[in-house]
Amino acid sequence: MRPLWRCRGCGAPWPCQPARLALLAEYRHDRVGLLVYLGALMTEAGAQLTRLHGRPADLHERFLGWARGRGGTMFHVNHEPGAEIHHTDPFAVPTGQRSPVRRLRGRLAAPVTLWTAPGPAGLTVSSTLVAEGEPDRLLGLIDPESDLWAAVEESGRFAVTPLGPPHRQLADRFAGLFPAPGGLFATGDWVETSYGPVPADGGGWAGCRLDTAREYGWGLLVEATIEAVELAEESVPLLHYRGRYHELPA
Structure with missing residues (x-):
């Protein structure tokens, strides 16, 4: 910045x-x-x-x-x-x-999600919140300079996939912490949707329409309407806590 x-x-x-x-x-x-x-x-x-x-x-x-x-x-x-x-x-x-604020944020366990958009583009996000209502809404903080935001801004829509323990390397890849030879989507199985590609082995995904976005702290607060939800079998979530991935005990 x-x-x-x-x-x-x-x-x-x-x-x-x-x-x-x-x-x-x-x-x-x-x-x-x-x-x-x-x-x-x-x-x-x-x-x-x-x-x-x-x-x-x-x-x-x-x-x-x-x-x-x-x-x-x-x-x-x-x-x-x-x-x-x-x-x-x-x-x-x-x-x-x-x-101290960053240390406080690190002590708040957060679900790890993958946001994708037509283009394709994607980004690992650990600040996703779902708000039930009429209509149902979704909020999240993302990097305003990311390729994902450019794709979302252009298409007006995106998909959100909750990740699980098997997706640790995928999460690191889309966070820019792991090499991605051939591109972010070059490996793994993907399902094409009108909101963007989603991992085939994910526990489900939500299709969102962009409503508004504004600077919030050092990030971009994105607000969207949930237009579609596809759920697979219930799976264990991947959590981010104090800079590391964790999973719920059995």
């Missing part, structure tokens, strides 16, 4: 932990390319942040230092040969620098 250079998803200074992991996956075979890309962003961020607060002292470490690792070795997300493995997360924000 320019010019503050904070992540729209978590509010932490960018590149935050999820952004770093995604960058390492994207540039896993091109260390020089990653450093050049980060160097260009560091220059841009330095100019914008200096105008706001004066030049930050930690820009080099924030944008470049984490990508080098000890001894000039790149960190890797999948522990390839030659990678340096850590028992602790090398990208974690120090406890004293963590936002």
Whole structure:
């Protein structure tokens, strides 16, 4: 989020932990390319942040230092040969620098859902709420700069699928935390609907018509009318709690 250079998803200074992991996956075979890309962003961020607060002292470490690792070795997300493995997360924000509001949000367990739209486009969302009424409504907070929002804004409709424990990797893929060679929809079985593709092994889905959207905090609050509901067998939900996936005990 320019010019503050904070992540729209978590509010932490960018590149935050999820952004770093995604960058390492994207540039896993091109260390020089990653450093050049980060160097260009560091220059841009330095100019914008200096105008706001004066030049930050930690820009080099924030944008470049984490990508080098000890001894000039790149960190890797999948522990390839030659990678340096850590028992602790090398990208974690120090406890004293963590936002108390973000920590509060992390303590609220939330269902993990997949939003998709014609295009196709998709995004993992853990802030979905259903409101019964006449008509029935659905609300959620999403990234306003995501491909999903561009597709929803253009088509005026989208599908919402509750995810279960077998969908952990799918959730990470659509959250940008797991590599997606060939595109987000290249793997897995999908059912085409007029609201967007939905996972064939999902517990069901809801087709929604976009009503309104407005900036809310660092996200975009989307309000929609539920026009269709397809439910399969009841399944165990996938929950997001304190930065990790969880499932209900049997």
